[in-house]
Amino acid sequence: MKLPQSISKLIESFERLPGIGPKTAQRLTFYLLHFPQEELEDFAGALENLKKNSKLCSICKNVSENDICSVCGDPARNKRMIVVVANSLDAFAIERAGFKGVYHVLHGIIDPLNNVGPEEIFIKELVDRVAEIAEELTFESLEDYEPVEVILATNMSMEGESTALYISRALRERGLDKSKVKISRIARGLPVGGDVEYADDVTLGRALEGRHEIN
Amino acid sequence: MKLPQSISKLIESFERLPGIGPKTAQRLTFYLLHFPQEELEDFAGALENLKKNSKLCSICKNVSENDICSVCGDPARNKRMIVVVANSLDAFAIERAGFKGVYHVLHGIIDPLNNVGPEEIFIKELVDRVAEIAEELTFESLEDYEPVEVILATNMSMEGESTALYISRALRERGLDKSKVKISRIARGLPVGGDVEYADDVTLGRALEGRHEIN
Numbered sequence: 001m002k003l004p005q006s007i008s009k010l011i012e013s014f015e016r017l018p019g020i021g022p023k024t025a026q027r028l029t030f031y032l033l034h035f036p037q038e039e040l041e042d043f044a045g046a047l048e049n050l051k052k053n054s055k056l057c058s059i060c061k062n063v064s065e066n067d068i069c070s071v072c073g074d075p076a077r078n079k080r081m082i083v084v085v086a087n088s089l090d091a092f093a094i095e096r097a098g099f100k101g102v103y104h105v106l107h108g109i110i111d112p113l114n115n116v117g118p119e120e121i122f123i124k125e126l127v128d129r130v131a132e133i134a135e136e137l138t139f140e141s142l143e144d145y146e147p148v149e150v151i152l153a154t155n156m157s158m159e160g161e162s163t164a165l166y167i168s169r170a171l172r173e174r175g176l177d178k179s180k181v182k183i184s185r186i187a188r189g190l191p192v193g194g195d196v197e198y199a200d201d202v203t204l205g206r207a208l209e210g211r212h213e214i215n
Numbered sequence: 216m217k218l219p220q221s222i223s224k225l226i227e228s229f230e231r232l233p234g235i236g237p238k239t240a241q242r243l244t245f246y247l248l249h250f251p252q253e254e255l256e257d258f259a260g261a262l263e264n265l266k267k268n269s270k271l272c273s274i275c276k277n278v279s280e281n282d283i284c285s286v287c288g289d290p291a292r293n294k295r296m297i298v299v300v301a302n303s304l305d306a307f308a309i310e311r312a313g314f315k316g317v318y319h320v321l322h323g324i325i326d327p328l329n330n331v332g333p334e335e336i337f338i339k340e341l342v343d344r345v346a347e348i349a350e351e352l353t354f355e356s357l358e359d360y361e362p363v364e365v366i367l368a369t370n371m372s373m374e375g376e377s378t379a380l381y382i383s384r385a386l387r388e389r390g391l392d393k394s395k396v397k398i399s400r401i402a403r404g405l406p407v408g409g410d411v412e413y414a415d416d417v418t419l420g421r422a423l424e425g426r427h428e429i430n
Binding site for chain 1: 216217218219220221222224225227228231232233234235239241242243244245246247248250252254255256257258259260261262263264265266267268269277278279280284285286302303304306307310
């Protein structure tokens with residue numbers, strides 16, 4: 001039995017996606033056979049136009065329809081508080097948590113084993129951006145002086161940690177000291193709803209270190 | 216933060232697929248952002264042409280590039296042994312098991328709760344097909360006389376069982392008695408590698424019923 005070529009071609013396309021194996025690719029393809037042709041063309045159009053109608057924001061590198069994204073263009077946002085994330089999905093997750101500052105999307109993390117160095121991701125752009133904001137600050141009055149805050153929100157993996165370390169060093173090496181740029185890392189600890197009994201040692205250690213007084 | 220429309224449109228398309236929730240749809244879409252435009256167009260083309268370049272075999276209703284599929288058109292296949300399956304994927308699974316007869320794809324099973332009646336799937340076509348083969352048989356010499364065998368290979372679910380029952384009744388009601396058409400159901404029992412200890416009662420009961428002598 002031979003699969004029609006049009007079917008096996010779509011199966012192959014699905015197989016290239018992450019987390020979709022041969023069985024799932026088959027299932028999805030045969031499911032789509034029952035779709036009306038119109039919906040298939042809608043889907044195809046969405047794929048074709050995916051990159052055509054979206055670009056990266058010139059300021060924060062997040063995906064956007066325009067040259068400057070809706071966050072960077074919003075005057076109500078605190079432009080002095082920049083959360084640095086590995087990808088757009090992480091930015092959306094933080095947005096859902098109610099963050100009111102702005103973002104910087106690296107589009108990857110430093111991962112030497114997979115040939116991703118600091119030059120491959122938007123680190124230089126971040127340092128330039130922060131330096132520019134910090135420079136503007138010096139022209140303001142001393143009273144409402146407030147340093148820029150860079151919050152490093154890469155994953156808690158080894159790669160995420162070393163990317164965060166690399167960025168903080170790069171900022172300091174550019175001459176952006178504590179008076180100009182505050183650098184912080186998102187907190188480690190138990191997740192909400194987490195069980196102390198089941199937490200791993202490292203997480204529990206970090207949760208103890210990061211304890212805070214309550215009233 | 217607002218997602219570019221081109222991105223949210225593709226996320227919506229993915230969400231319509233079975234087993235793909237909002238999170239997976241997002242992940243797949245952002246992954247595709249890193250694809251070269253050429254590959255995206257390949258994928259889109261495969262979707263558009265999926266139904267254009269594939270049809271149903273006029274004999275067995277399996278997906279095919281031509282009017283008669285490669286199995287029905289193969290003279291080496293035993294045309295008197297017909298496995299009835301709910302969909303093409305099941306036919307491919309049985310093909311991988313080394314079956315050398317032919318297929319009949321129902322494209323669904325009788326499922327009143329989801330508004331699928333016997334008329335919605337290819338049961339009438341199966342009965343007609345079997346009746347036609349059985350009729351041709353009577354003209355052959357008595358010596359190499361061999362009844363048609365219809366093997367019902369729908370799932371062991373309630374819907375699969377009732378579909379099998381419905382088909383066997385429909386064949387008999389058409390006047391196709393045992394001398395002309397043998398009807399069988401695939402065996403129930405423990406799967407290869409299955410543990411007696413963990414098997415459910417019904418499966419174990421069926422496995423005992425279906426026991427066979429060994430030498």
